[in-house]
Amino acid sequence: MKTKAMLIDITKCIGCRACEQACKEVHHFPAEHEPVLSATALTVVEERGDKFVRRLCMHCEDPACASVCPVGALKKTAAGPVTYDAKKCFGCRYCMLACPYSVPRYEWSKLAPHVKKCDMCAERVAAGGVTACAEACPVGATIFGDREDLLAEAQKRIRENPAYVNKIYGAEEVGGASVFFLSDVPFEKLGFIKAPQTTPLPVLSASALGEVPTVVMVGGSLLAGLYWFTQRRQQVMAAEATEKEHNVPRFRDKERS
């Protein structure tokens, strides 16, 4: 299966919140509209001026959340979705902080809380289906498809209509995502964060972790060497002390006399 993705065209969105409702339905959450992302609202439509902006997990190509998870509960699947395995999670919440888009939510009110975020309807997608939000959108503002096709489609729209900002948000942010946005208003004005880099964030941790073998090898040998040196010095000192005590003439002394 080719890698799947979603394309969200802000110029087309009419703010009907059908995507929100469809998402709540497939996840069996209470139907009330929530203004911001929560453990029971994995996507919301936020109003920015006269524009409507969907918030949801970006499903990064090389996700920071999955790289920091010490138990590997979060995974980037080959099909595109970044999924969460509640059985593995032990609740450290590192993913929430590592996510550059601050998307993952926590079930703070529960006694056995889990992380909640959009999973791009991984089960439906695996069964050959379409995400609930894309299916529900009456105007085609959110469409679902193969990642490559959607990128080509987005480029085509930008090429054909000069009203679009010449940028596909999500194409290269922190190494690229699987959710793309098109807009006719600059993204920073719509509250999109400026990604800290175009290379994946896990590269940063990897460079620190890459030092482990060096530290162990070099540090280990160095410490062992120091220990040997210390031991030897103490031995020599002890030997010299006994010699002095017993007044044993040393080789050199003999030679001189």
Add this chain to the structure above:
Amino acid sequence: MTRIRLPKITLWRAVAGLIFAAGFYATYLRFVKGFEVATNLSNAQPWGIWVGVATLCGVGLSAGGFAIAGAVYLLGMERYRPILRAAVVIAFLGYLSVVAGYAWELGLPWNFWHPIVMWNRHSVLFEVVWCITIYTTVLALEFSPALVERIPWKGVRELYLKLQHKILIALVLIGVLLSSLHQSFLGGLFIIFKGKMYPLWYSNYQTTLFYMSAIPAGISMIILALYLSARSLNVKIDMRILDDFSRIIAPMLVIFTLFRFADLAKQNALGYLFLPVAETGYFWLEMALFVAAPLVLFNLPQVRSKPIGLYWASATVIAGFITHRINVSITSLERFTHANYVPKWPEMAVTVMLVTAAVVAFRFAVLYLKIFPQSMQVEPPPFQLPRTTGYVFPAHPSTAVN
């Protein structure tokens, strides 16, 4: 009618009692009512003081254990041997309280063992968890002779001590390596938060910075513990050792600060040093407590010559160190997250309880085990078992022959 003898109530016992009472109530809130009632943690601020203080500072302040063990065994600095056990006990109790603290901090604490079987070697936290788990075991083994000496059966005791002595150098070496790794990796946790952290605290070299700040803080912690032992547990402190330590701390802080500013310069963050924003205040508070005040105090002869002077100077270093780590883990994120995080009282109560538990345990260890050599103990500890071997602190019988 029998009279039950209650322990005498002293001021500090009352304080400790209150701390534990508050801690237990906070624990009830955390486990029966949940995070929402017990903490001010939120989606915007998922890590609070249980990470920022209980873990980051707990581990950092326990760095004295590997530093002193390494100095004595690997570098042959025999003059520190009298306080070696104390340093190991402080580190061991520090790590125990950090590990225990995860019962409150983790959302699903009963899954604490997951990282042992579910691996993700791309995760800095995975490495930290492994290092801390192994190192706490190493510390337990390093500390174990103090307990084993109390075993009344000579054969068992001597066999264990002999075996322990055989692997001791390996333990110390592994301990130094593991400590160097996870002390740095605690800083490494923050490298991936690029773009979210205020420039005064983000660094590509956070690993190095955390390592360089932990050692002076860990040594200050030992000074603090030694002074308090002298005050309340009748331990004679060797001023020469304290004096030695006080000479080490200041240069370490200077190196840390130079590195810190060089790093800020490299990242073009020097412009943020005097901006009229709240972060600037927190930064300079950190600098004042962690660097400026200790440098002045450790250089004043009136301060240096008296244990109480060194005690306060070390306390300042520790306060500055805690400020630094709170700034890195909490203050730095505020501008991005707008979380407005201030810890709720149960968060503080649990943190204070963990520290108090470690202090009480240290007290009992000094009272009932041979933590300090006989020469440093002014009066013999109560409830001491009869000495059955010709054991001379601190060397092991098998080596005492040499």
